[in-house]
Amino acid sequence: MKATITALAIALLAAAAQPPPARAADMAPPEPSSDWRFTASAYLWATGLSGQTGVFGFPPQDVDISFADIWEKLDFAIMGIGEARKGPFVLGMDVTYSKLSADPATPFGILAQTVDVTVTSWMVTGAAGYAVLDTDELGIDLFAGGRLWSVQNDFALNGGLLDGIEADDGASWVDPLAGAKLRWNLTPDIYATGWAFIGGFGVGSDLMWDVMAGAGYKFTDNVSVFAGYRAASVDYSGDGFVYDVVEKGPVMAAVFQF
Template identity: 30%
Template sequence: MRESPLNKYAAVFTLSFWSAIAHAQDFTADQSRQPPSVEEGRSAWALQVTPYLWAAGLKGNISPFKHAPTMAVDKSFSDVIDDLNVGGFINVWGRRDRFVFSADVMYVNTSDAYGKGPLPAFQLPGFGSPIPPGSNLKARIDSKQLTATLQGGYRVVDTPAFTLDVLGGARFWHISTDISVTASHPAIGVQTARHNEKFDWIDPLVGVRAFLPVTESLSFQVQADAGGFGAGGSRTWSTLATVNYVFSDRLSASAGYKALDVDYDHGGHVYDIRLRGPVLGLTYRF
């Protein structure tokens, strides 16, 4: 029996979280003194690691391979889960004095099967000639997406009631697609081909992050960025809003909503996608 994709999704989250805790325990065990006081903390590193689940649906247009016809994609989170092989999301946030940095990494591996036909003529790499109009196609698409957002910045407002960080950095995209197609038509008979393509690009970013404590345990956080600016044929933006609850000095949880949009059209590749949905994270501080 095929393992549930949801179980794989949760397993990645669990393993990421406990490996983060193990690393944090190793870090503190190597220190020759206790954690810094509040006064010392202003000049010491403050670090936190947050594995999270993102129940994102996606909508947009993609080309499965270079110069291919653009395909419309519209999937709910349940559809994404059905196609998911493995996925993982993790965020690292750090601060020293008023200088801040963040790293957010997302990896998703999916498989999707299509039975389409008839379709217009087009050339698939691996076929000796264009697929004739009216051909019946069966296709399987395996895709991998790695997105890493790295930002650094400065805390321009630092008060007990409110903090505001201005950020700058870059978002790295890597897309890998493996497509297998069987085409049937009286003019060509039945032909099968397989093709793999990889492409990547980097988007410069500017952003902000605001943090608003409500009580000692409850707080709100909003983060947004925008970038691309046409560099490499791309535009991108993202937003994240969460409510956070602190359980202890080390552990807190967050729940909210996240959206990520990218519009890439360059060199025959089209990747115009918006992902959005609720998020749930567990943070370990050290």
């Protein structure tokens, strides 16, 4: 499985070399231009997860899962960012998808001996922005947009009195969001960047936020690498499903500009 993830990471880096349509969260500083400019980033967010989750109307349970635990159960993941910029106007997108599976044994094995659990989740952000400051040294963009969340839990019981029973619970919702992104060229080759977003406001979730900060190194005008730290939170509940969690961990990325 880990070999599959390694192969996926290589494939993502190769795919990122093709010009994508957006840049919702640029991890490298753009050069001033009135032409269309595109940025694509394939990244790894080594995230852990903590908070509370609940399904089928049962009381929410505390969760605290490290990245090592998630990596062990990870079947597939994809993470990518893209941006298109023309003058001061920006369009962007950020996509993360993961699929995890586990088959824990039940305490007594009477109702079921094991439970196959599969969790799939999407976090897709689309936003439009405007550069309120854009110089060779410093840039600040203001953004507004939305984020689609989708979490699906599938359960299958094996053995015992309930052998063959399957069930699922989850939810999908959209949060409006607003925020800002900053980039700072420290030297011709080294830059710092970060963003902060807040949203939800009771429209989808009660509250969501997303912050990131880090630094990058430009090998060429078109290729750079980035390392930083990202944390995102969402507090959602509806129809007996609860998802009140914080995801946080280091971020590493390969960034391509055109």
